[in-house]
Amino acid sequence: MASLAAPAGTLRPRFPNISLKRLGDALAHGYVWVWLVIFALPFLATLAYSLRTADGVWTLSAYQYVLGSFKENLLLSLQTTVLTIIINLIIAIPAAYAIVRHPLPGKSFILSALNLSLYTPAAVMGVSLVIAYAFLFRIPQTMIGLIAAYVVGTFPLMLVPVIVALRDLPLVFEEAARTLGATRMQTFWRVEIPLLGPGISAGILLTFVIIFNEFLVTLFIAGPSTTTAALRVYNLTRTAGFQPSTAALATTMQLISFVVVLLFFRLFGSRYLKGTYLI
Amino acid sequence: MTHAPAEVAIEYEIADAQVSKPLASPRLRGGLLLAPAVVVAILFSIIPLGYLLQVSLTQDSSFFFTVEYTGENYREVFTRYRSAIAETVYLAAASSILDLIFGYPFAYILIRKVRYRELVRTMMTFPLFGPLYLAFGLFYILLPNGPLGPIFTMLGIDIAKYLFSQAAVLFSMAVFTFPFMVMNIGAALSNVDPMLEEAAKTLGAKPWQTFTRILFPLSWSGIIAGLLLCFGWNLGVFAQPQLLGSPKEQSVLSIQMFTKGLVQFNYGLAAALGVVLMVMAFAVTWISLRFSRGALGA
Numbered sequence: 001m002a003s004l005a006a007p008a009g010t011l012r013p014r015f016p017n018i019s020l021k022r023l024g025d026a027l028a029h030g031y032v033w034v035w036l037v038i039f040a041l042p043f044l045a046t047l048a049y050s051l052r053t054a055d056g057v058w059t060l061s062a063y064q065y066v067l068g069s070f071k072e073n074l075l076l077s078l079q080t081t082v083l084t085i086i087i088n089l090i091i092a093i094p095a096a097y098a099i100v101r102h103p104l105p106g107k108s109f110i111l112s113a114l115n116l117s118l119y120t121p122a123a124v125m126g127v128s129l130v131i132a133y134a135f136l137f138r139i140p141q142t143m144i145g146l147i148a149a150y151v152v153g154t155f156p157l158m159l160v161p162v163i164v165a166l167r168d169l170p171l172v173f174e175e176a177a178r179t180l181g182a183t184r185m186q187t188f189w190r191v192e193i194p195l196l197g198p199g200i201s202a203g204i205l206l207t208f209v210i211i212f213n214e215f216l217v218t219l220f221i222a223g224p225s226t227t228t229a230a231l232r233v234y235n236l237t238r239t240a241g242f243q244p245s246t247a248a249l250a251t252t253m254q255l256i257s258f259v260v261v262l263l264f265f266r267l268f269g270s271r272y273l274k275g276t277y278l279i
Numbered sequence: 280m281t282h283a284p285a286e287v288a289i290e291y292e293i294a295d296a297q298v299s300k301p302l303a304s305p306r307l308r309g310g311l312l313l314a315p316a317v318v319v320a321i322l323f324s325i326i327p328l329g330y331l332l333q334v335s336l337t338q339d340s341s342f343f344f345t346v347e348y349t350g351e352n353y354r355e356v357f358t359r360y361r362s363a364i365a366e367t368v369y370l371a372a373a374s375s376i377l378d379l380i381f382g383y384p385f386a387y388i389l390i391r392k393v394r395y396r397e398l399v400r401t402m403m404t405f406p407l408f409g410p411l412y413l414a415f416g417l418f419y420i421l422l423p424n425g426p427l428g429p430i431f432t433m434l435g436i437d438i439a440k441y442l443f444s445q446a447a448v449l450f451s452m453a454v455f456t457f458p459f460m461v462m463n464i465g466a467a468l469s470n471v472d473p474m475l476e477e478a479a480k481t482l483g484a485k486p487w488q489t490f491t492r493i494l495f496p497l498s499w500s501g502i503i504a505g506l507l508l509c510f511g512w513n514l515g516v517f518a519q520p521q522l523l524g525s526p527k528e529q530s531v532l533s534i535q536m537f538t539k540g541l542v543q544f545n546y547g548l549a550a551a552l553g554v555v556l557m558v559m560a561f562a563v564t565w566i567s568l569r570f571s572r573g574a575l576g577a
Contacts, residue, residue, distance in 0.1 A: 028388045031384060032399065038454060039454070046419065048419075095316035114317070121514060124557045127536050127537075127549050132326065136330050152319055220541065257408050
């Protein structure tokens with residue numbers, strides 16, 4: 001009888017002793033917190049390493065390189081990321097539209113073919129692109145090759161949230177706008193794009209987080225003049241060992257990514273990312 | 280009910296508008312809208328992968344001049360690189376199982392007890408910034424004079440011996456894919472009514488029986504989907520063995536491909552290794568899509 005009074009979902013009739021239940025709950029929450037610490041620990045360790053010299057003095061001096069010799073790499077990363085996002089938008093929104101709203105033969109086959117690069121391991125994509133660029137397309141190692149690789153690797157990530165958002169969007173809004181005399185373009189820009197906003201921005205966030213931190217495909221196809229910041233981190237750990245300056249760059253990259261994620265969650269919440277790569 | 284005639288009227292008007300336009304076959308318009316995406320996918324995904332397949336069947340740069348096909352690369356992959364394939368599969372499988380063991384309780388607690396889910400989701404994005412930073416941070420933690428050194432000494436753990444070990448590689452791989460596992464199991468568990476568990480308990484089931492008879496069968500699809508997703512991701516592992524592993528872990532296929540292709544310029548062999556890895560990854564994805572039907576279900 002006493003157990004009936006306990007809050008639903010947590011009651012344990014077999015253990016009428018309330019303190020035992022409390023202990024179980026405390027352990028459960030403790031377990032979650034241990035994992036939260038584990039998630040943040042590598043970042044915190046990198047941050048601590050970037051702030052200390054070999055003599056144990058705390059200093060910000062390692063960060064002078066971030067705005068010094070790493071500035072080019074950071075700028076290249078931002079540039080490629082922004083360009084990739086723009087091209088992804090231009091490609092993915094019409095494609096999502098066609099897949100949801102238009103009758104097309106072999107739709108599921110087309111969708112699988114478009115998603116193919118999503119399931120290809122990054123190293124396989126890297127090696128296939130480096131061979132194809134060098135011997136088939138004869139493209140030199142410039143930013144264009146890099147961006148093409150990023151676009152093909154991430155536009156499915158833009159496609160999926162927009163398809164999900166479009167499926168949830170009832171046709172009545174579109175129809176109402178058309179009945180009230182809006183042209184097709186007006187309907188698209190003034191009615192549908194605002195309603196699809198969260199889905200589109202989820203795609204933008206996914207693309208940003210992945211491309212900004214991508215180093216593996218880049219490692220295969222980048223030339224000497226197209227070293228992105230994430231690739232620079234990798235290269236430096238291979239050649240220079242573990243330096244505070246490398247840690248400073250890695251910390252900066254993660255901080256930028258984290259701030260973008262926090263901003264997104266503040267603006268849109270996390271529900272638009274369901275069923276995609278970020279929870 | 281009163282809305283129905285109005286809706287019908289709208290449908291007619293839209294239909295009329297479409298009919299009145301010339302060249303407006305919806306199928307053609309759909310094709311045009313889809314065209315850029317298809318062109319990009321063909322140019323930079325399908326053609327390169329097809330070319331990879333072709334190069335994998337050639338030796339000594341013959342793909343560039345007169346193409347002579349040979350299965351020699353594959354013979355080498357399945358003899359000399361058999362242990363590399365085994366190591367790749369072993370690491371991916373072991374880390375996915377670790378994810379399941381530690382991720383199931385995590386997902387259960389998250390769904391049933393935790394109110395601060397937004398915080399958990401935010402923190403879970405850290406591993407997703409990439410295995411590179413993860414491995415970098417762990418490397419520093421595992422150094423003999425690392426930041427957590429005093430704590431490990433107090434606990435009597437010699438942490439430095441785990442640097443360049445299988446344990447460190449597996450741990451970092453498991454942490455990287457942990458969110459994917461939690462996401463899949465959490466999605467399955469959130470569809471399980473808590474009343475079922477309570478009913479089982481009221482009827483005298485022990486916690487263990489509640490798990491094996493109620494929770495486990497009902498979250499089975501999430502477990503399979505999570506395992507396959509983690510396994511598929513970890514098949515392509517590169518950064519963690521490279522930074523934290525011993526030479527044995529560094530024999531995984533991704534690293535071998537980089538060494539053969541971009542250091543030794545043996546493109547045929549690198550391509551063959553790539554094709555083998557690709558086939559494994561696609562097989563895993565195909566099975567997992569069969570199981571989960573994906574977010575799209577198209």
